[in-house]
Amino acid sequence: MIHSLPALPYSPDALAPVLSAETIDFHYGKHFQTYIDNLNRMIEGSPYEDMEIEEIVMKAGGAVFNNAAQAWNHNFYFQTLSPSPVEIPAVLEEKLVKAFGSVADFKTEFNKAAATLFGSGWAWLCKDKDENLVIVQTQNADNPMTQGLKPLLTVDVWEHAYYIDYRNRRAAYLEAIWNLIDWEKVAGRL
Ligand SMILES: [Fe+2]
Structure with a gap:
């Protein structure tokens, strides 16, 4: 089969100014x-x-x-990603609070994992086999599915994801990206 580039669910300029x-x-x-x-x-x-x-x-x-x-x-x-973010559905919020203490603590811990990933890779929120939520870092192309985890959310921390808009300020990109998360989609993957 020939794989093709999947369409974006928004126009290319809709995520500005977070992503130009x-x-x-x-x-x-x-x-x-x-x-x-x-x-x-x-x-x-x-x-x-x-x-x-x-x-x-x-x-x-x-x-x-x-x-x-x-x-x-x-x-x-x-x-x-979505230009019109929605509230975190209660079912997901409960799980985030149980795993990380609060939604704010989850974001802090996730951003720490994303910021400290050396070189290129991805930060993930996943569900493990025991239904617990976990934060995972992967290098380069690696994907947590190969470790038996179910991905719920990812943030690309390759430099190409943020260098045009944020230059070397990965932390600024990680702060801003929360404004674009479609939490309904994340919750739908539970
Ligand atoms: Fe990328």
């Missing part, structure tokens, strides 16, 4: 597209050719894994 249209143009339109193009090229004629991206992430290694996981991670990230 230029950031979306480069991050979604170029970086994400390149992962999709690389994946399509690499899986042609291989056992991965007819698999959905999630299955490739769970089964592949090396460059095929890297491009499939980056495609999956980027879609998950972009689909979780």
Whole structure:
């Protein structure tokens, strides 16, 4: 199957000023597209050719894994953003309070994980096998599904996610990104 770039659920300039249209143009339109193009090229004629991206992430290694996981991670990230954020649904808020003490404490802990991730990678909120919420850091393309965790929310902390708008100020990007989270979608993944 040929994988294609999934449509954004908002216009490219809708997330400004938190994420500018230029950031979306480069991050979604170029970086994400390149992962999709690389994946399509690499899986042609291989056992991965007819698999959905999630299955490739769970089964592949090396460059095929890297491009499939980056495609999956980027879609998950972009689909979780919204120009019109909603309140955190009660079912999710209860779980965040139980796991981290409060929503504010959760955000602080999540941002600490995202800020201290050395180099390129992702910060995640996941549900583990015992239904507990956990914060996870992954390097480069890595995805927590391969550790048996269910992703609920991710923030891209590769420099390409924030450098146009925030330069080297990763912490400023991490503070601002909370204004774009579609909590209904996050809760829907519980
Ligand atoms: Fe990215």
